[in-house]
Amino acid sequence: MSLRDRRLVVVPALALVLLFNGCGSDDGDGGGGSAAAADTIPVASSDDACDVGASELSAGTHEFEVTNGGSTTTEFYVYAEGDRVMAEVENIAPGLTRPLLVELPAGTYETVCKPGMIGDGIRNELTVTGAAEQLSEVESLARAAGDYQRYVRSQTGALIDRTTAFVDAVKAGDIDGAKALYPVARTYWERIEPVAESFGDLDPLIDGREGDQADGEDFTGFHRIEKALWETGDVSDMGPYADNLLADVRRIVELADETTLAPLQLANGAKALLDEVATGKITGEEERYSRTDLWDFAANLEGSQAAVQALRPFLVEADPDLVAELDQRFAAAEADLGQYRAGDGWLLHDQLTQAQLKGLSDSITALTESVSKVAGVVADK
Amino acid sequence: MSEQGAEQQPAGVSRRRLFGWLGAGTAGVVAAGATGGLIGRSTAQEPASSGAPAADDAIPFAGEHQAGIVTPAQDRLHFVSFDVTTDDRNELVGMLKAWTDAARRMTAGRDAGPVGAVDGGRYSPPDDTGEAIGLPASGLTLTIGFGPTLFTTADGTDRFGLAARRPAPLVELPAFAGDQIQPAISGGDLCIQACANDPQVAVHAVRNLVRLGAGVVSVRWSQLGFGRTSSTSTGQATPRNLFGFKDGTNNLKAEASSALDDFVWVAGADSGADWLAGGSYLVTRRIRMLIEPWDTAHLHEQETIIGRAKGSGAPLGQREEFDPVDLTKQVDGEFAIPETSHVFLANPTNSGTALLRRGYSFVDGSDGLGRLDAGLFFIAYQRDPATGFVQVQRNLRTDAMNEYLRHTSSAVFACPPGVRDDDDWWGRSLFGS
Numbered sequence: 001m002s003l004r005d006r007r008l009v010v011v012p013a014l015a016l017v018l019l020f021n022g023c024g025s026d027d028g029d030g031g032g033g034s035a036a037a038a039d040t041i042p043v044a045s046s047d048d049a050c051d052v053g054a055s056e057l058s059a060g061t062h063e064f065e066v067t068n069g070g071s072t073t074t075e076f077y078v079y080a081e082g083d084r085v086m087a088e089v090e091n092i093a094p095g096l097t098r099p100l101l102v103e104l105p106a107g108t109y110e111t112v113c114k115p116g117m118i119g120d121g122i123r124n125e126l127t128v129t130g131a132a133e134q135l136s137e138v139e140s141l142a143r144a145a146g147d148y149q150r151y152v153r154s155q156t157g158a159l160i161d162r163t164t165a166f167v168d169a170v171k172a173g174d175i176d177g178a179k180a181l182y183p184v185a186r187t188y189w190e191r192i193e194p195v196a197e198s199f200g201d202l203d204p205l206i207d208g209r210e211g212d213q214a215d216g217e218d219f220t221g222f223h224r225i226e227k228a229l230w231e232t233g234d235v236s237d238m239g240p241y242a243d244n245l246l247a248d249v250r251r252i253v254e255l256a257d258e259t260t261l262a263p264l265q266l267a268n269g270a271k272a273l274l275d276e277v278a279t280g281k282i283t284g285e286e287e288r289y290s291r292t293d294l295w296d297f298a299a300n301l302e303g304s305q306a307a308v309q310a311l312r313p314f315l316v317e318a319d320p321d322l323v324a325e326l327d328q329r330f331a332a333a334e335a336d337l338g339q340y341r342a343g344d345g346w347l348l349h350d351q352l353t354q355a356q357l358k359g360l361s362d363s364i365t366a367l368t369e370s371v372s373k374v375a376g377v378v379a380d381k
Numbered sequence: 382m383s384e385q386g387a388e389q390q391p392a393g394v395s396r397r398r399l400f401g402w403l404g405a406g407t408a409g410v411v412a413a414g415a416t417g418g419l420i421g422r423s424t425a426q427e428p429a430s431s432g433a434p435a436a437d438d439a440i441p442f443a444g445e446h447q448a449g450i451v452t453p454a455q456d457r458l459h460f461v462s463f464d465v466t467t468d469d470r471n472e473l474v475g476m477l478k479a480w481t482d483a484a485r486r487m488t489a490g491r492d493a494g495p496v497g498a499v500d501g502g503r504y505s506p507p508d509d510t511g512e513a514i515g516l517p518a519s520g521l522t523l524t525i526g527f528g529p530t531l532f533t534t535a536d537g538t539d540r541f542g543l544a545a546r547r548p549a550p551l552v553e554l555p556a557f558a559g560d561q562i563q564p565a566i567s568g569g570d571l572c573i574q575a576c577a578n579d580p581q582v583a584v585h586a587v588r589n590l591v592r593l594g595a596g597v598v599s600v601r602w603s604q605l606g607f608g609r610t611s612s613t614s615t616g617q618a619t620p621r622n623l624f625g626f627k628d629g630t631n632n633l634k635a636e637a638s639s640a641l642d643d644f645v646w647v648a649g650a651d652s653g654a655d656w657l658a659g660g661s662y663l664v665t666r667r668i669r670m671l672i673e674p675w676d677t678a679h680l681h682e683q684e685t686i687i688g689r690a691k692g693s694g695a696p697l698g699q700r701e702e703f704d705p706v707d708l709t710k711q712v713d714g715e716f717a718i719p720e721t722s723h724v725f726l727a728n729p730t731n732s733g734t735a736l737l738r739r740g741y742s743f744v745d746g747s748d749g750l751g752r753l754d755a756g757l758f759f760i761a762y763q764r765d766p767a768t769g770f771v772q773v774q775r776n777l778r779t780d781a782m783n784e785y786l787r788h789t790s791s792a793v794f795a796c797p798p799g800v801r802d803d804d805d806w807w808g809r810s811l812f813g814s
Contacts, residue, residue, distance in 0.1 A: 264504065329596060358599065362466055366596030376505030 039063065040099075043113070045092070046070040050113030050122035059106045059130030064089075066113075067097040072344065075114040078102050078126065082327055083110075084309035085151050090117070090188070091158035106130045116344045140313040141381060145260040148310035152192050156253040159188035163249045167242040170225055170235050179229055183287075183295035183345060186222060189249075190299035193276065194269025194307060195256045202252045206245065209286070221245055223289075230289035263311060267375035270307035273300040274368045282361050284349040294346035297360070298337060305330050308374060319377045325370045333363040436578040439518035442488045444799040445659055446646065449522030450737065450762050451635035453614035455576040458606030458741040458758065459583040460665065461591065462569030462792060463598040465531065470541045474812050476597040480525070480573075480590055481806040490518030493589035510592070512585050519579040523586055525807045526663045526794025529553055531570040546811060548653030550662060550765045551795045557788070558778050566602040566667065566790040574663070574760070576739075580607070602790070604667060606741025606758045613739060619694060619702060623670050623742050623755055624785075626687050627694030630702055631728065633737040644735045644769070645762050656810035659798030661762040664770040667743070667790035670756035675785045686781040688724025696724060706730075721781040732773045736761040756786070766793055 040063045044051040047070040066076040066089055077088040078100075086109065087102035106128050114121035162185035169178035189196065189207065197203050204212060206221045213219055220241055228235045261269060280286040281297040308315075308326060315323050336359055340347040352360075434440065436456075440448050465473060483493045492498050494508025501507055532547035533539055553568070573590055577583040584605075591600055610622045611629030615636050622628040633640055642648070649658040675683070684691055694702035698710040698717025706728055710717045718725045729735045739762065744755040763769025777783070797810055 267504075332596075359466075362596075362599040369592070369595040372506045376502045379502060379504035 040065050043067065043076055043111070044069055045074045045076060045113040045115060047072065047115050048122070050076075050111065050124060052111045052124050052126070055125060056127045056129065057104065059104060059128050061101065061103045064100040064102065064111075065097060066092055066100060068092045068094050068115075070094060070115045072116045075117050075121075076100060077110075077112040077114070077121070078104070079110045079112060080107065080312075082309060082312055082323070083305070084147075084312050085154070085306060087150065088154045090154055091161055104128045118341065118344060119338075137314055137317050137381060140317065141263050141311070141378065144263050144266060144310040144314060148266055148307055149257075149260050151306045151310065152195050152259070153257050155188045155192050156257055159185065159192070160250060160253055162188060163246055167246045170229075170242040171239050173235060175229060175233055175235065178225075178235065179290070182222070182226060182229065182290060183292040186292070187295055187299040189222070190276075190296045191303035191306070192256060193300065193303060194265070194272060195259055195261065196252055197272075198259065198261075199252055199255055202248055202255075206248050206252065209288070221248070226287065226289045261307075263314070263378045264375055266307045266310055267371075267378050270304040270374065271368065271371050273304035273307070274364055274371055276300050277364050278361065278368065281349075282357055282364065287349065291348035291350050292346070293349040294337070294340055294352075298346065301330075301333060301337065304371065308371060311374060311378065314381075315374065315377060318381070319373075322370065322373055322377065326367075326374075329363075329367040329370050333360075333367045336360055336363040434520060437517035437519060439489050440520055440522050442485050442523075443801060443803075443805070447522075447524045447660070447796055447799045448488070449524035449574055449576055450645070450661055450739070450796070451613055451641060452520075452522050452576070453617055453635065454609040454611055454739055455520045455522070455578045456607065456609055457577050457580040457583050458609075458760075459575045459580070459587045459603065460606065460758065460760075461573050461575075461587050461603040462528075462601045463571040463573075463594065464601045465540070465570040465597065466599045467597050468540050470812070472597050473541060474808070476594055477525075477808045477812070478806045479593050481800060483589060483593055484523040484586070484807070485800075485803070487513075487586045487589065488518065488521045488523060490516075490521075493586075493593070510585065510588055512588075513582055516579055516582055516585075519577040519582040521575065521577040521582050521586055523590070524574040524576075524663075524796060526572040526574070526796040527551075527808070527811065528569045528571065528792065528794050530568060541812075543811070546653070546656065548647075548651075548657055548795060550652060550767055551793065552766075554664065554766065554771060554791050554793055557774050559783055559786075559788070560791070561787050561789055562791050563789050566604075568792050569601045569794075571598060572663070572665075572792065572794045580605070604665075604743060604758050604790075605745075606743050608742040610740045610742055610757055611738040613737065622740075622757055623672065623744075624675060624683070624687070626683075626689060626691055627702060628740075628757075629738055630689075630694055631706065631724075633735055640735065641737070644764055645737045647764055651764065657795055657797060660796045661737075661764065662766045662769065663794045663796050664759075664761045664763070664766055665790070665792045665794075666759040666770075666788050668757045668759050669754065669787040669789050671785045671787070672753045672755055678785075685719050685722060686785075688718045688722030697722075719781070721779055723777070723780050723782045726777050726780050727773060732776045734763075734768050734772050736763050736769050736773060762796070 042053040043064050043066040045066060045068050064076065064078075066074075068074045071094055073094070074092050075088060075090045076092070078086040080086050086104060087100055089098045089100040092098050109126040109128060111124045111126050112121040162181060166178060166181040166185045169181055196206075207223070208219065208221055209223050210219050210227065222245065224241050225235065225238050225245065228238050277297050277300045281293040281300065284291065284293050286296050287293045308330075312323065315326075340352060340356070434453065440452055442448060467473060487493055492509035496508045498507045498509040498511035498514055529547065529551050531541070532543045532551070556562075573587060575583040575586045577586070587603070609620055611632045612619050613632060613635055615634050619627040619630050633644060635641070645661050647654045647657045647660050647662070649655070651658070678686075680691060684697065689696055693700070695704055696706040696718060698707060698712055699705070706718065706724060708716070708718055708725060708728065708730060720726075725731060739760040741758050741760070742755070743758045744753060746754055748754045761770050797808060800806060800809075
């Protein structure tokens with residue numbers, strides 16, 4: 001977190017508007033508001049395949065039922081053009097089945113399984129036929145908030161789940177288990193930071209770094225436990241911190257799930273996430289003990305893209321040249337970062353050379369120049 | 382170095398032999414007669430009191446040659462070298478056009494972008510960074526150069542279809558005796574030399590060009606400079622470098638137009654010069670001066686190392702700064718200007734060539750030992766690096782000053798001719814329109 005970002009996001013009062021009621025699924029909120037799905041489409045995700053029970057659908061609301069028959073945790077997405085997330089369900093453990101409700105207007109989509117939760121995933125085309133939607137710029141802008149809220153809700157379930165597992169490992173004294181879970185839980189946190197940071201009092205408790213606290217305030221949250229795990233390897237006194245972390249995460253998730261960000265806040269949030277990358281992750285300041293900064297880097301980048309993609313239907317009409325530039329530069333930044341994958345995760349910050357970090361910095365600098373233009377386009381409407 | 386050393390005759394090198402070597406013909410653009418004529422002109426001239434523009438004025442951006450070469454040297458420098466990070470020729474050309482537009486505006490004292498620092502939308506990032514609001518043009522010049530690696534990368538890749546257009550003289554400089562070159566602050570695909578009489582104006586220009594280059598170029602290294610160490614016009618008084626000596630007395634000057642044609646401007650008939658005619662080759666060297674040992678060298682030693690009087694700047698054996706350098710004059714049976722002195726070895730008569738120097742002093746704080754990290758950021762323009770800087774520097778191998786110098790950075794660039802009008806852009810003659 002940074003003070004600057006909080007200021008950027010929080011300035012206009014947050015509208016706590018319930019645009020969409022919950023649709024009954026745990027994680028995947030299709031956001032369509034229809035009472036029931038017309039059909040159920042089975043999805044079999046394995047380590048090397050993604051078998052989707054349909055490649056053509058009619059416009060409307062559909063339910064996917066995703067079964068993970070593979071050996072690693074998987075995710076399932078429905079992407080519109082430019083990898084705009086229409087719906088996703090995260091964190092499906094091996095052997096589990098999860099539903100995903102999604103309303104799809106006519107168009108061309110991709111269904112994507114991501115075994116191991118990384119990479120471009122295994123993709124299939126999905127064509128939806130019927131009456132195509134014709135949205136005005138104002139209408140598509142109004143829809144962005146709901147699109148992004150859907151993304152936030154897809155992340156918060158996994159955030160609670162992985163934070164719970166992390167906290168359990170810490171309290172059980174399972175150092176190796178906790179170290180492995182730490183960057184995974186933080187991935188879901190870092191993806192939705194624009195929302196999380198809008199709750200100014202909770203964010204420092206969860207994500208404050210040592211030295212950020214005012215006189216008399218305790219150093220708490222993820223980084224307190226990170227320090228114990230990596231510095232001393234002794235978490236025997238971390239129980240209360242672990243409990244408080246989980247309680248604070250639950251509170252912030254409850255608030256975040258019901259928060260809608262105005263289009264301008266989305267644009268600023270997308271930029272703020274890239275600033276986080278530039279000022280905290282490339283420099284290795286965020287994860288000063290675990291050196292897992294690249295996990296946060298990837299999550300910030302994904303979160304920034306999700307916020308921009310929520311605005312995409314509007315931007316395609318309002319400034320197609322900017323969309324082309326955004327697509328190219330997001331792809332370039334992802335490709336650049338992708339060089340440093342290690343297994344299901346990422347290399348540690350101190351395993352990168354200065355020249356490699358400079359390359360990442362160049363990619364983010366260029367992307368930030370483009371993303372910084374989005375707010376102006378939105379504000380012109 | 383000791384006084385004794387400074388006065389010692391260098392073994393195996395006699396004045397007669399040096400002159401003979403020069404008379405035997407120096408390679409490339411220089412003929413002995415032309416050199417002699419040049420010396421006569423440039424050293425006979427007294428500094429004039431007019432000709433230099435006022436410090437606040439704008440320098441015209443368009444012209445036959447790029448501004449910032451023979452333009453009377455401004456007081457401040459921000460030099461930046463870039464790596465090109467894209468492989469897309471169109472992206473590179475697009476950036477060069479955007480850079481040209483911004484340079485045209487900023488050198489006229491205007492904002493970098495068409496909207497301006499404070500006149501845009503509330504929610505748009507300003508297209509100018511704003512720190513030059515209210516400042517005059519301050520003599521800002523922006524000069525672009527193309528490095529050898531733009532044409533062919535170090536591993537031999539022709540990224541932009543330019544390999545065949547690299548002029549033969551545009552090659553990395555050879556290693557010189559005593560070099561301590563750091564690759565990270567050397568070379569580069571592109572460079573921008575920003576000079577102005579206000580450091581904030583120069584920094585503003587570079588900052589905004591860097592921003593415009595996002596996604597296309599990446600800053601490789603940069604250098605701030607102050608206190609121009611050369612005059613490039615007879616209207617300018619000769620400044621002092623950090624050794625405390627007047628520097629650039631005998632420099633090529635803007636007013637010596639035939640010498641500039643001989644030694645600075647690339648001519649159409651030169652090798653590979655179809656696109657470079659009217660341009661020039663730029664050599665930069667970051668030369669660290671070992672300040673503390675120098676300061677404790679006594680005055681006579683300092684003067685015999687340089688070859689000039691510290692106070693007046695006069696060549697040793699003469700009275701006034703602009704008195705001719707007389708390499709044969711003897712005082713008490715010794716040559717007045719020692720053969721190991723910088724003036725002796727660098728003088729066109731002995732180096733066989735001439736450069737247009739445009740360097741700046743730098744102080745980059747102090748090193749880890751508390752010593753000034755300071756020196757001369759040497760900049761020279763020439764018609765061919767081989768017969769320009771390389772020839773001069775080779776001749777300085779026995780320079781007594783070397784004991785107090787470390788060359789830590791080196792680069793060479795081909796600077797295209799000037800932009801002609803409002804539709805022209807940096808690099809058009811190279812990339813085609």
